[in-house]
Amino acid sequence: MTVVRDFEGLCALVTGGASGIGAAVTRQLLTRGARVAVLDRDLAGTPDGALGVTADVTDDAAVGAAVDRAAAEFGALHTVVSNAGIGAVGTVADNPDDEWRRVLDINVLGMVRVARHALPHLRAAAAARPGCVSLTHTCSIAATAGLPQRALYSASKGAVLSLTLAMAADHVREGIRVNCVNPGTADTPWIGRLLDQADDPAAERAALEARQPTGRLVAADEVAAAIAYLASPAAAAVTGTALAVDGGMQGLRLRPA
Ligand code: NAD
Numbered sequence: 001m002t003v004v005r006d007f008e009g010l011c012a013l014v015t016g017g018a019s020g021i022g023a024a025v026t027r028q029l030l031t032r033g034a035r036v037a038v039l040d041r042d043l044a045g046t047p048d049g050a051l052g053v054t055a056d057v058t059d060d061a062a063v064g065a066a067v068d069r070a071a072a073e074f075g076a077l078h079t080v081v082s083n084a085g086i087g088a089v090g091t092v093a094d095n096p097d098d099e100w101r102r103v104l105d106i107n108v109l110g111m112v113r114v115a116r117h118a119l120p121h122l123r124a125a126a127a128a129r130p131g132c133v134s135l136t137h138t139c140s141i142a143a144t145a146g147l148p149q150r151a152l153y154s155a156s157k158g159a160v161l162s163l164t165l166a167m168a169a170d171h172v173r174e175g176i177r178v179n180c181v182n183p184g185t186a187d188t189p190w191i192g193r194l195l196d197q198a199d200d201p202a203a204e205r206a207a208l209e210a211r212q213p214t215g216r217l218v219a220a221d222e223v224a225a226a227i228a229y230l231a232s233p234a235a236a237a238v239t240g241t242a243l244a245v246d247g248g249m250q251g252l253r254l255r256p257a
Contacts, residue, residue, distance in 0.1 A: 006232050007034035010132055011074035011125075013067060014038055014197050015057060015114055016084030018045040020188030022136060024224035026050050032228065034079065037070035039114075041084075055111030057084050060155030067117040075155030077121035078129055079231045082111045082174070083138040085156075087190060092151040100152055104238050109157035109162060111137055113200075117208060119176070126175030136227050137180040141250045144182070161242055177239035179230040184246025187217040213248035 013030050016022035017038030025046045029036050036050045043052040051073055053064035060079045071077040088095060090102045095103075115135060124253040126133040142150050161180060168178040185191060185208065198204035209216050228236055244250055 003031055004083045005033035006038075006128070006234065006253065007032040009079040009230075010034045011070070011076050012036045012079035012081065013077060013118065014068045014083060015082040015110070015249065016044050016138075017047075017050065017081070018052070021183065021186060021223045021227075022081070022083040023047055023222050023257055024220040025083065025227050028221070028224050029079070035074050037066075037073065038208075039066045039070070039084070043245055051161070057113060058105050061243075062112050063110075063113045066116045067114065067121065071121040075194040076125045076128070077118060077131050079233065080114065080118045080122065080135045081138070081227055082114045082135060082229075084110055085138060085161045087194070089149055089155070090151065091149060095152050095160075101213045104156055104159070108163070115163075115167065117169070122171075122176045123174055124160055130175050130176075132233050133175055133208050134179065134231045134235070134239075135167065136178075136230045138223075138227070139164065139180040139182045141182045141184050141244060141246045143242075145250045159238040164242065165240055172239055174254075177230075177235065179235075179238060179241045179243065181223060181226045182242050182244045182250075183218055183223045184244070184249040185212060185217050186220055186223050186245075188220050191217065192203070213252045216247070219245050219246055 002080045007015040013036045014022050014026045017026040018040035026036050038046045038052050041056040046052040053066040055062040060146040085107045139160045141152040141163040188231045195201040195204050222244045
């Protein structure tokens with residue numbers, strides 16, 4: 001298969017790039033010619049060829065140092081994929097304030113910190129490579145779908161969606177495109193960990209697959225391909241968009257039982 005090297009000369013930072021969707025994005029951008037830095041609190045699964053920088057997105061100073069290091073190492077930063085995030089289960093009453101603060105600190109403020117530190121580098125890059133400079137958030141269909149037992153997680157991703165749209169408006173004239181991808185249930189280590197908590201993980205996986213409109217989970221590579229598209233020069237006219245990669249879960253008005 002011929003690989004289009006449409007990221008040649010472009011430099012990227014992927015948060016949460018050591019696992020799941022972020023690792024898939026990292027591999028795809030590397031294959032398509034980008035230099036890629038992975039920001040993660042656990043670099044163990046970082047794909048070969050990426051520059052690993054350890055940081056927790058709850059630590060503003062560490063995020064700033066990691067973003068600056070990637071930009072200094074590469075000489076520029078054109079593409080930021082802000083993807084690090086965690087799950088949370090329960091109704092609004094099930095999680096105490098401390099748990100709300102912990103999850104929002106990672107899923108929402110984490111993305112705010114990454115954006116804040118990346119913006120000066122993205123502005124500098126936009127002048128040199130118009131259309132090629134972007135920030136892409138990994139959001140979720142939980143932002144818009146009304147999923148049961150996901151109050152805290154959905155609120156966090158709803159904030160990410162609103163942040164994406166507001167940032168797209170604020171930075172469009174600076175040549176910085178801001179979009180998000182809304183995955184459905186994607187087959188990543190995260191889902192594996194959830195399934196492992198069931199009495200019969202294989203039966204639970206089969207039931208989860210049966211609840212999907214397509215009868216299967218979304219592959220991490222399928223979400224990554226959408227993120228790579230939004231970050232690519234082909235999407236030069238795309239900003240302020242939420243692209244669902246959910247096997248039809250939202251559009252078909254179906255939801256997990
Ligand atoms: P994952 O657990 O496989 O990977 C998440 C990565 O983020 C890990 O490498 C982890 O170390 C890193 N990370 C977590 N908290 C961090 C922190 N505080 N600081 C730095 N790094 C941190 O999960 P995934 O399924 O690939 O999820 C990636 C993103 O996709 C998340 O934002 C998640 O909300 C979103 N998402 C996932 C699904 C799904 O079904 N898997 C669905 C919708 C949205």
